[in-house]
Every structure is written in structure tokens, then in C-alpha cells.
Amino acid sequence: MCAKNSQETTQPSEELLCPIRYLLNIFSGKWKLPIVCMLSGETPLRYSTIKRRLGDITNVMLAQSLKELEAAGIVHREQYNEVPPRVEYRLTEKGKSILPTLGQLAEWAIGAMQNETTCGVLCTKCQSTT
């Protein structure tokens, strides 16, 4: 049922939760979806790369969003103990599994926008190796 979202933040997994609301919980906020879209390419991306391509996200929001996506099992974090430190992010299998549907959403949006943009499905420009 769509109604009656869980109030408690402790154990929402026990609650009867609408799938749509479950989705909203995972991908809530301003940056989660753009980040997933940006990681949809084959090659893992570094923290700084993601930050640069998103353009106007702060460290706080990026680190927090990545952490939450990781906790949700959408994103994998790989840390290399080098100097300077290097951390790469990529989608997990679970994360990748939503890409086709995300692509459909993007196609719908493009159709709804009714005018051409320079942005392809799933933000292919975001995956460009700049």
C-alpha cells in the first residue's frame, strides 16, 4: 500500500512499504540519480572526477550521497592505499540492474521535453573521458 510510510528510522525493512516509496528512499535527494547516471559507464570513477563533472556539488553532499548509495548496495567503493590516496566508485550488480529502467525513464523524459538537447540517454556526456 502506498499509504502509511514508516515513521521509525531504525528498522524500515520490517514495514510494509510501497515499492515506489522504497525507491524514493534509496534515490531521494538532489544528487543520487545524477551520480548513478554518471557511474553508468564501464570504467570506475574517482571521487574528484565525479565531483568535477557534477560541477556544483559540495564535498559534504557528494560524500554523503556516495555513502548512502553504498549503504543501499547500489555503489561499490574501492580504496587504494596509495599516496596520494585514490578511491574509485562503480555500480554494483544491483546498481547496474536498474540502468535499463533508468534508460527508459530518460527516454520518456526526452520525449516529454519535446525538444532536442545535447544530452543523450543516460547522460552519455557524463561518461565522456574528460
Next chain:
Amino acid sequence: MCAKNSQETTQPSEELLCPIRYLLNIFSGKWKLPIVCMLSGETPLRYSTIKRRLGDITNVMLAQSLKELEAAGIVHREQYNEVPPRVEYRLTEKGKSILPTLGQLAEWAIGAMQNETTCGVLCTKCQSTT
């Protein structure tokens, strides 16, 4: 491109906007998606019916959400000049056109939740004629 969302609220249609961000603009907020999901049935729903089924939404949020969805061309508002007043809401063709994708999203979510709920795809319980 995913980056550089438009700052101006006046004419965002001119901006190069990522489809995903376009989507986020349309369905932003806590209630838009649950409302669309609730209107996915065949029969139009009255204001009070939507309010009752969502359970914990206020008049302000419901009226505002419906108005924005109407402005986005997702929802159609039909007003009958009766006493007491009666207003029915239903999805437009554009609104209906996103249902299949929404259904896929819901299926993904159900798979991701990994445990059974009483909620079917697209919140079928929300459509029950209570």
C-alpha cells in the same frame, strides 16, 4: 549533460537539461509519485479520495502537488459544478505514458526489497475501490 542545472526558475525549457534532472523536476517532492501511482487506475479519483488513501498528506501539500502535476501535463483536473462541489483527477495521456516505466521501477524495487509485501506492482491496493 548532467551537470549545470539551470538556476533560473523562469524559463528552464531553454536550458540544456539532463533528462534525469528534468524528471526530478517534474516528480520532485514527497508526494508526486505516490499520487501518480494512485491515479494509475482506470477510474478518476476525487480530491477527498486521494487524500484519504494517502493517509497523512495535508491539504496544502495535496492541492499543491496536484496543481504542479497538472501544470506539467501529467494530471487532468475535471471540475463539476455541483453542490457540494466535486472535482475528479485522472492521468493525461502523457501521464499514462510513464506508467509502464513506472511499473518496471516498481518491479525493480520489489526485487530489491527481497521480501514479500502486501503491495503489488504500481500499488494495486491504492486503486482498490474502498
Next chain:
DNA sequence: CTGTATCCTTGAGGATACTG
């Protein structure tokens, strides 16, 4: 019944500085 008007609280998100 279908909303508006008003006021208020909360937290998402941003700015800046700093650290391992």
C-alpha cells in the same frame, strides 16, 4: 467538498575551513 491562508518546524543542502 475542495481547497486557501498563515504560521511554524525541520532538515536538505550549501559555504567555508580543515585533516589524514
Next chain:
DNA sequence: CAGTATCCTCAAGGATACAG
């Protein structure tokens, strides 16, 4: 380079009362 720590702003959202 990859984040934390802190503080702050602003708008989304809620509560309550009232109107057509």
C-alpha cells in the same frame, strides 16, 4: 586526493484555521 567538521540558509513540508 578524499574526505570531515561546523555553521548557516532557505525552502519543503506540516499544523491549524478558515473560505467558497
